[in-house]
Amino acid sequence: MILVRGGTVVTAEQRYRADILCGDDGQIAAIGPQLEIPGGCTVVDAGGMLVMPGGIDPHTHMEMPFMGTTASEDFFTGTAAGLAGGTTSIIDFVIPDRDQPLHDAYLDWRFRAGKACADYGFHVAVTRWDERVSRDMALLVEKCGVNSFKHFMAYKNALMIDDPVFLHSMQRAAELGALCTVHAENGEAVAFLQENLLAQGVSGPQAHPLSRPAALEGEATRRAITLAGLAHVPLYVVHVSTREATEAIAAARLAGMEIYGEVLPQHLVFDAGVYEGSDWLAAARHVMSPPFREKAHQEALWGGLVSGQLQTTATDHCCFCRGQKERGIGDFTRIPNGVPGIEDRMSVLWHFGVASGRLSEAQFVAMTSTNAARIFNLYPLKGAIAVGSDADLVVWDPCATRRISAATHHQNVDYNLYEGMELTGVAMKTISRGKLVWDDTKLDVLRGAGRYVGRPAFRRKG
Numbered sequence: 001m002i003l004v005r006g007g008t009v010v011t012a013e014q015r016y017r018a019d020i021l022c023g024d025d026g027q028i029a030a031i032g033p034q035l036e037i038p039g040g041c042t043v044v045d046a047g048g049m050l051v052m053p054g055g056i057d058p059h060t061h062m063e064m065p066f067m068g069t070t071a072s073e074d075f076f077t078g079t080a081a082g083l084a085g086g087t088t089s090i091i092d093f094v095i096p097d098r099d100q101p102l103h104d105a106y107l108d109w110r111f112r113a114g115k116a117c118a119d120y121g122f123h124v125a126v127t128r129w130d131e132r133v134s135r136d137m138a139l140l141v142e143k144c145g146v147n148s149f150k151h152f153m154a155y156k157n158a159l160m161i162d163d164p165v166f167l168h169s170m171q172r173a174a175e176l177g178a179l180c181t182v183h184a185e186n187g188e189a190v191a192f193l194q195e196n197l198l199a200q201g202v203s204g205p206q207a208h209p210l211s212r213p214a215a216l217e218g219e220a221t222r223r224a225i226t227l228a229g230l231a232h233v234p235l236y237v238v239h240v241s242t243r244e245a246t247e248a249i250a251a252a253r254l255a256g257m258e259i260y261g262e263v264l265p266q267h268l269v270f271d272a273g274v275y276e277g278s279d280w281l282a283a284a285r286h287v288m289s290p291p292f293r294e295k296a297h298q299e300a301l302w303g304g305l306v307s308g309q310l311q312t313t314a315t316d317h318c319c320f321c322r323g324q325k326e327r328g329i330g331d332f333t334r335i336p337n338g339v340p341g342i343e344d345r346m347s348v349l350w351h352f353g354v355a356s357g358r359l360s361e362a363q364f365v366a367m368t369s370t371n372a373a374r375i376f377n378l379y380p381l382k383g384a385i386a387v388g389s390d391a392d393l394v395v396w397d398p399c400a401t402r403r404i405s406a407a408t409h410h411q412n413v414d415y416n417l418y419e420g421m422e423l424t425g426v427a428m429k430t431i432s433r434g435k436l437v438w439d440d441t442k443l444d445v446l447r448g449a450g451r452y453v454g455r456p457a458f459r460r461k462g
Ligand SMILES: NC(=O)NCCC(=O)O
Pocket: 061, 183, 287, 288, 289, 290, 316, 318, 337, 338, 339
C-alpha cells in the first residue's frame, strides 16, 4: 500500500488538498484530508506538489517495423521512459504485415508488449479490405478489447489505403461500435511530389517538408471527415499539424459531428527551420510525418487545444537511431519517418502550455490524460483520481526545472529533440497501478509488469 500524503490533487475538473491511499490491488482505495496511515504502508511525501492522473499517450510505435527497419525503442524501454516522465499508459498501433490477418498481427503485438512495464492498449491498422478483415474487426472488438482502428491516407505502396477501403472499414467500425483514427495526408500527392523533387536532384531532408505541404493535410482531413459523415462513425485525427486541419475539425464539430483531434508537443515547439542548414543528420532526425510546419500553424494548434476543438496530446513516439536515419542518405524518401518524445511530453506541455500561461492546470490534465481516457473508453479506470480507479498517479513539481539531454534520458534512442532545453514542470514521482516506479531520478520498474488494458466498444447509436 502507498499513501500519497500532503499533495494538491488536480484533475480535469477539480483542485483540492487530499491524501490518496493506493491499495495493494493497484486501485485507489481512499481519498481524503489527512488519511490514517495503515500499518505496513509506504508514505510518499507530496507536500508542495500537485498530484495528477498519470499521463496517457494514445499514439506510440514501440518496436515498429517501418520503412525497412524497426523502431529502436521496445515496449520495455519505451514504457520505462514514459514512467520517468509521468506517463503511465500508452495506446500503441498494431500494424499488420502485407497479407497478415489483423487478429494474427494483434497477437504478435500482444507478445511483443508482454515486456512493457506500464499499462498498454492497442489501435489496430486496417491496411486492405476483404472478408477476413471484416471478420477480424468484429473479433478484435468483441473479444480482444480493441475499440479503435487506424487508417493511413499516406505512405503509398506501404500502409496507404484508398477511399473505398477506408469507407468499408468505417462502415464496419460503425456497426461494431468502434472508433476510426486516421493519419490524414494525401498520399498520392505526396508520392507525386517526392518523385518530382528526386527528379530535380533535391534529395536531402530539406525536401521532406516540400513533399508534404500543409494543403495536403488539409485536403485529406476534410476528405476523412466527409467519409466519416457518410459512414456515421466517430473519427479521431492523429497528429494534427496545420491550421487547415484544425479548422476542418472545428467546423465538423460545430456541425455536430463526433470528430477529435490530437496534437504532438513537438509540432507546438519546432518549425520547418529544423530542416534548414547543412547538418544532414540534424535535419534527418526531424524527419517525421506530418513534418514540422511554418510557425503560423503553431498558433492554430494552440488555439485548437485551448478552445477544446483539439482534445489530446500524444507523442507518435517512433525512434530511429543514427544508422537507421542514414538509410536515407541520397534519397530523403528512405529516411525512416519518426521522432522520440514519450519521456518529455508532459514537461514540454507544462513548460510551453501551463508555465507560459496558455493552459490551466485542469486543461493540462485533460490534454495529457483524461480526454484520451474518455475518447478511447478507458475512463474512469484511467485518466481519473477516484476511488476504484487505477492508482496511476504523477506527483508533479510545477516549479522544478529539468535540462533535457540524450545523455540522461531513458529513451532507447541516440538523440533527443529537446536537447539542451531547460523545462519547468517535472514528474518527481510516478505511481503505476499502486507501485512507486519513479522516485526523483530513480526508476524501479519490472519487465512485464505492464498490463494489457482492453477497451470496450462504444454504445451504438440508433
Ligand atoms: N509519424 C511518423 O513519422 N512516423 C510514425 C508513423 C506515423 O504515425 O505516421
